[in-house]
Amino acid sequence: MIKDNSFGSALFDIFLVIMLAALALLCILPLWYTLCLSFSDKSSAAAGMVGLWPVNFTTISYQSILGDANFFHSFGISVERVVLGTICELVATVLMAYPLSKSVRHFPARNFWMWFLVFAMLFSGGLIPWYQTMKSIGMINNIWGLVLGNSLPVFNVILVMNYFRNLPKEIEEAALIDGAGPWQLLFQIYIPLAKPVLATVALFSVVYHWNEFFNGLVLTTRQADYPLQTYIQQMLVVINTSVVNNPDQIKMLNDLSNQTLNAAKIFIAMIPILLIYPFLQRYFISGITLGSVKE
Amino acid sequence: MRTKSFEKHYYLMLLPGLVWIFIFKIVPMFGLAMAFENFNPGKGIFGSRWVGLDNFVYLFQLNDSKTIFFNTLFIALLKIVGNLVIPLLVALMINELRLHFFKRGVQTVVYLPHFLSWVILAGVILDVFAFHGPINSIRSYFGQAPIIFFARADLFVPLVVSSDVWREFGFKAVIYLAALTGISPELYEAAAIDGANRFQRIAYVTIPGISTTIILLVVLSLGDVLNANFDQIFNLYNPLVYSTGDIIDTWVYRAGLLQMQYGLATAVGLLKSVIGFAMISLSYYLAGKFANYNIF
Numbered sequence: 001m002i003k004d005n006s007f008g009s010a011l012f013d014i015f016l017v018i019m020l021a022a023l024a025l026l027c028i029l030p031l032w033y034t035l036c037l038s039f040s041d042k043s044s045a046a047a048g049m050v051g052l053w054p055v056n057f058t059t060i061s062y063q064s065i066l067g068d069a070n071f072f073h074s075f076g077i078s079v080e081r082v083v084l085g086t087i088c089e090l091v092a093t094v095l096m097a098y099p100l101s102k103s104v105r106h107f108p109a110r111n112f113w114m115w116f117l118v119f120a121m122l123f124s125g126g127l128i129p130w131y132q133t134m135k136s137i138g139m140i141n142n143i144w145g146l147v148l149g150n151s152l153p154v155f156n157v158i159l160v161m162n163y164f165r166n167l168p169k170e171i172e173e174a175a176l177i178d179g180a181g182p183w184q185l186l187f188q189i190y191i192p193l194a195k196p197v198l199a200t201v202a203l204f205s206v207v208y209h210w211n212e213f214f215n216g217l218v219l220t221t222r223q224a225d226y227p228l229q230t231y232i233q234q235m236l237v238v239i240n241t242s243v244v245n246n247p248d249q250i251k252m253l254n255d256l257s258n259q260t261l262n263a264a265k266i267f268i269a270m271i272p273i274l275l276i277y278p279f280l281q282r283y284f285i286s287g288i289t290l291g292s293v294k295e
Numbered sequence: 296m297r298t299k300s301f302e303k304h305y306y307l308m309l310l311p312g313l314v315w316i317f318i319f320k321i322v323p324m325f326g327l328a329m330a331f332e333n334f335n336p337g338k339g340i341f342g343s344r345w346v347g348l349d350n351f352v353y354l355f356q357l358n359d360s361k362t363i364f365f366n367t368l369f370i371a372l373l374k375i376v377g378n379l380v381i382p383l384l385v386a387l388m389i390n391e392l393r394l395h396f397f398k399r400g401v402q403t404v405v406y407l408p409h410f411l412s413w414v415i416l417a418g419v420i421l422d423v424f425a426f427h428g429p430i431n432s433i434r435s436y437f438g439q440a441p442i443i444f445f446a447r448a449d450l451f452v453p454l455v456v457s458s459d460v461w462r463e464f465g466f467k468a469v470i471y472l473a474a475l476t477g478i479s480p481e482l483y484e485a486a487a488i489d490g491a492n493r494f495q496r497i498a499y500v501t502i503p504g505i506s507t508t509i510i511l512l513v514v515l516s517l518g519d520v521l522n523a524n525f526d527q528i529f530n531l532y533n534p535l536v537y538s539t540g541d542i543i544d545t546w547v548y549r550a551g552l553l554q555m556q557y558g559l560a561t562a563v564g565l566l567k568s569v570i571g572f573a574m575i576s577l578s579y580y581l582a583g584k585f586a587n588y589n590i591f
Binding site: 006008009012013016017019020021023024026027028030031033034037046047048051088091092093095096098099100102106107108113114117118120122123124125126127128129130131132133134137148149150151152154157158161162181182183186207210211212213214218229230232233236259262263266269270273277280281284 | 301302304305306308309311312313315316318319320321322323324325326327329336340385388389391392393394397400401403404405406407408410411412413414415417418419420421422423425426427428429431432461464465466492493494525526529530544547548551552557560561564565567568571572575576590591
């Protein structure tokens with residue numbers, strides 16, 4: 001970069017550092033505050049004494065979560081859902097992306113199926129027909145309802161397909177001459193070369209399944225079997241309930257709720273995302289730019 | 296050519312995904328017939344009474360429908376504008392930073408909220424804006440009376456829009472930053488030799504350099520005009536803010552799944568799907584035309 005040592009430029013530098021530091025703090029402080037709440041004692045939290053440091057430091061909230069079998073049951077369901085969902089999506093995505101990455105000359109029906117997928121991606125039957133379908137095929141209170149319910153994300157198929165299409169054709173041609181079939185080409189040539197995009201797609205799916213709460217809410221009738229995000233959502237609904245009809249009720253429900261314990265649960269639900277955050281940074285960013293076709 | 300015989304294998308590969316999409320995406324589309332029925336779950340789609348456009352007629356007489364269409368459009372448009380402008384400004388600022396460790400640090404932090412679910416973030420936001428929470432502490436420090444933020448219909452839209460921009464700005468800025476790295480350093484050098492100062496270089500090199508990306512994002516955001524974000528609003532709203540905060544998706548959920556007005560809720564959903572589909576198709580068409588962006 002070219003140096004510009006004028007006074008205005010130096011002032012601008014200072015302005016930039018202050019502004020961006022403020023923005024970075026804006027992103028972190030609310031999360032930090034939740035962490036502080038979770039380590040404070042209940043009465044200080046209720047009195048609004050907690051600021052950017054825990055007041056009367058205690059781990060009592062975390063101890064009581066340790067004894068909460070429901071919380072761990074929900075946590076386990078979420079983990080199961082993430083594992084099954086990611087495997088299913090990865091397998092189906094790769095298998096679909098490969099034939100669709102072929103040209104019309106090699107796979108004449110390719111464009112028809114492409115349009116079919118785009119239609120399936122953009123049009124939706126809406127919530128009620130979807131729910132009725134799920135009900136009639138036995139997806140209520142069924143882990144597979146959570147794993148498969150939102151259908152295969154077509155966008156990921158397109159992402160992987162575009163990546164396959166941008167790989168050099170010469171490698172495939174060489175393997176063809178050596179007598180490789182389509183399955184060998186896919187598993188021994190394409191998949192090893194496509195590791196970055198597969199990591200991106202796997203992370204998309206991990207984040208989606210970990211964060212999703214709504215399917216958990218409508219497809220599970222037993223509260224005890226809620227996935228973790230739905231469990232936490234229900235906990236928040238205490239403040240947000242539909243029986244509220246005046247402002248004082250909101251305040252009262254707010255005062256009654258166990259803020260420190262809830263904060264601890266919220267923080268624990270964040271941990272898996274924080275753990276994979278370095279990978280998310282690396283692969284999500286590349287995922288954005290992978291999305292478009294390079295001509 | 297030998298690859299001709301590959302075709303049946305290609306179909307075998309497509310099969311799992313196609314079955315998956317068919318069952319969970321295409322089959323529900325047939326359920327849209329409910330929009331034209333007085334749907335009764337006991338009788339099913341084929342047994343329920345066909346009522347033609349009755350649900351739609353009723354829908355247009357309903358006061359709720361005007362409110363939810365307006366709220367959805369209003370919230371979605373404000374979010375679209377906020378999520379286009381703020382990330383652009385942030386990306387330009389990050390791009391101008393000269394302290395490299397600070398640049399990395401800022402970039403590491405700003406998109407953390409994007410990866411957290413709205414359930415988690417709603418929990419955090421409700422804590423921060425609680426009656427005894429930090430925002431009210433700051434207000435009382437300046438002698439202002441505390442506010443029950445989420446009981447105020449007039450504050451709900453600003454809160455929802457700003458918290459959405461708060462969650463997304465860092466991540467969206469990355470898209471602009473990726474485009475900024477594509478600008479050739481030679482352009483900056485040439486501009487400097489011609490006597491352009493730093494601000495002129497931003498105005499005449501940086502911004503024109505990412506204009507295609509800006510156009511692309513504007514055009515693609517057309518597809519979101521009816522997308523006010525169910526996950527966020529569902530986790531933050533309550534009956535006190537329905538007048539400004541109730542959107543199509545939340546209304547459909549309550550009408551269809553809680554109050555069992557299946558036909559009516561399906562009709563609203565169908566309207567939203569059709570308009571949404573038209574808008575996204577239009578945005579993809581324009582993106583292909585003006586920014587050379589083709590999804591396949």
